[in-house]
Amino acid sequence: MSSTPASSPTRSAAIASARGLVKTYGKGTTAVHALAGVDVDFARGQFTAIMGPSGSGKSTLMHCMAGLDTPTEGTVVVDDLTVSTMNQRQLTKLRRTQLGFIFQSFNLVPTLTALENITLPLDIARRPVDRAHLAAVVKAVGLADRLKHRPSELSGGQQQRVACARALVSKPSVVFADEPTGNLDSVSSREVLTFLRSSVDELDQSVVMVTHDPVAASYAHRVLFLADGLIVAELTEPTPDSVLEVLGSLTRQKASA
DSSP states (O other), X not given: OBSOGGGOTTGGGEEEEEEEEEEEESOGGGOEEEEEEEEEEEETTOEEEEEOSTTSSHHHHHHHHTTSSOOSEEEEEETTEEGGGOOHHHHHHHHHHTEEEEOSSOOOOTTSOHHHHHHHHHHHHTOOOOHHHHHHHHHHXXXXXXXXXXXXXXXXXXXXXXXXXXXXXXXXXXXXXXXXXXXXXXXXHHHHHHHHHHHHHTTOOOEEEEOSOHHHHTTSSEEEEXXXXXXXXXXXXXXXXXXXXXXXXXXXXXXXX
């Protein structure tokens, strides 16, 4: 475990980074500092999990990195593009072309087939579908025999895997996943997490995932731990037990503070 995650040896290969990231809600005595000056790098071609207790700032960090929220202070860079200075039109284009998103709710269009849901971002952007890449994603997601099915004909795990494929089909610089297994049972969760890990190992994707689940975090190459708006610890090659150990240590530290 390291307490200095910003000094990662992969900094030169970072797909996304933040410096001095502050996010404050409210003003004066009622101000809440969701992020209190975060420096972080997310390595290209790596699966990174973000963990921390409720209110630690983990979702806020991901939303600021993804251009879904505007930081109060600091700089966010994704694939050499400075996200933190973009206007709304530029952010919309960034999210459409450079970023992939997976949320706890699947957000599939019920009237479209699985295949149509997967290619929807490209259709909206009026971009051609790379058939070879689509085939690779469909193979990785393990739904080749379900492409003509509508969401109501798929299990929860299958629907989330469709959402994962949709996030990957446009070849984004990075995929941000916010509690992607939060609505799934253990079997479906394992399917989705296995796919996310294989998308990194086999498709050279970069994934950043917020989770509260030590088992989910163990699928990542690296886990960052937040507390009170700061990154306070880091694990590489995590296991469920090692993640639980760090979380327990952070809980004890907070209780004794």
